[in-house]
Amino acid sequence: DADVTQTPRNRITKTGKRIMLECSQTKGHDRMYWYRQDPGLGLRLIYYSFDVKDINKGEISDGYSVSRQAQAKFSLSLESAIPNQTALYFCATSSQGPNYNEQFFGPGTRLTVL
Amino acid sequence: EDQVTQSPEALRLQEGESSSLNCSYTVSGLRGLFWYRQDPGKGPEFLFTLYSAGEEKEKERLKATLTKKESFLHITAPKPEDSATYLCAVHDRGSTLGRLYFGRGTQLTVWP
Numbered sequence: 001d002a003d004v005t006q007t008p009r010n011r012i013t014k015t016g017k018r019i020m021l022e023c024s025q026t027k028g029h030d031r032m033y034w035y036r037q038d039p040g041l042g043l044r045l046i047y048y049s050f051d052v053k054d055i056n057k058g059e060i061s062d063g064y065s066v067s068r069q070a071q072a073k074f075s076l077s078l079e080s081a082i083p084n085q086t087a088l089y090f091c092a093t094s095s096q097g098p099n100y101n102e103q104f105f106g107p108g109t110r111l112t113v114l
Numbered sequence: 115e116d117q118v119t120q121s122p123e124a125l126r127l128q129e130g131e132s133s134s135l136n137c138s139y140t141v142s143g144l145r146g147l148f149w150y151r152q153d154p155g156k157g158p159e160f161l162f163t164l165y166s167a168g169e170e171k172e173k174e175r176l177k178a179t180l181t182k183k184e185s186f187l188h189i190t191a192p193k194p195e196d197s198a199t200y201l202c203a204v205h206d207r208g209s210t211l212g213r214l215y216f217g218r219g220t221q222l223t224v225w226p
Contacts, residue, residue, distance in 0.1 A: 004157075042118075043158070043201070043216040056214070090157050101146050101205050103213065106159030 003027045003074055004106035006091050014110045021076045021109050023091030032074040033092040033103065034058075034066060036085075043090065050096075053066050081113040118217035119143055120202050124225045130191050135200055135220045138184040144205030147185050148214065150201040158201055159176045210225050 004025045013019050023032065034046040045058030047066040055066060063085060067075045078085055088110050095096040118156035121136045129158040139147065146165050162181040171178045175196060176187040188202055199221045203214040 040218060042218040043203075045213060048213065092157070099163075099165060102160050103147060103158075103214065104160065108155070108157050 003092060004093055005011050006106040006109050009099070009107065010110045012114065013105055014114050015082055017081050019081055021089055023074045023106055025072050025093045027093055027104060029093035030071060031096065032095045033075070034076045035037060035090045035092065036087040037090060038087050043107065046076065067081065083113045086113045087109060090107045117215045118202055118204055120217035120220050122220060126225065127192055129193055129224055129226050136184060137202030137217055139204045141204055142206045143175065145205040145207045147180055148203045149187055152199045152201055152219070158174040160189040193224055194224050196225045197222055223226045
């Protein structure tokens with residue numbers, strides 16, 4: 001089984017709809033991240049969490065919210081989806097040890113907002 | 115202004131034709147530079163971490179090097195299975211631990 005899983009893998013929704021993307025990990029890592037990837041723009045950080053009680057905004061948090069339900073679960077919500085949120089979304093995890101910057105990525109969720 | 119710039123954007127090599135990918139960075143203090151490989155439809159996969167100028171890391175046909183302003187990913191005698199997008203990321207000493215800034219990537223295609 002994959003260490004970092006994301007659901008759904010693909011989603012098409014309409015403008016104005018609320019949508020949640022979910023991430024689960026079995027690596028036992030404390031740190032979790034949400035990124036979006038757009039063609040030609042690279043990966044950009046949306047939110048990150050260093051433990052269950054810690055939530056921090058990244059570069060592009062407007063229009064998004066997150067919930068860290070447990071050490072292993074980190075969800076990303078789009079409160080009212082808009083077309084420019086169409087992108088590939090990745091969840092990632094890392095440990096707190098010496099290799100804290102080695103991030104492990106999930107397979108991604110392809111989101112299309114019509 | 116991008117903190118991490120990768121070049122070229124795309125590179126096509128014939129199998130066995132060695133080359134290098136470049137990652138230049140502008141951060142106040144480098145805490146670490148990271149290389150990832152990303153296959154189509156998949157998440158990035160960690161390759162290397164470099165911490166200080168002069169450091170080198172190797173894995174199969176890949177060798178990563180670091181200077182004070184840039185990193186190179188050297189690919190020796192590439193094979194078609196090396197085709198992927200290679201991403202570079204940096205951790206700035208002035209930023210939160212674990213927060214990385216990614217470049218836009220170099221899309222490598224190796225043809226037989």
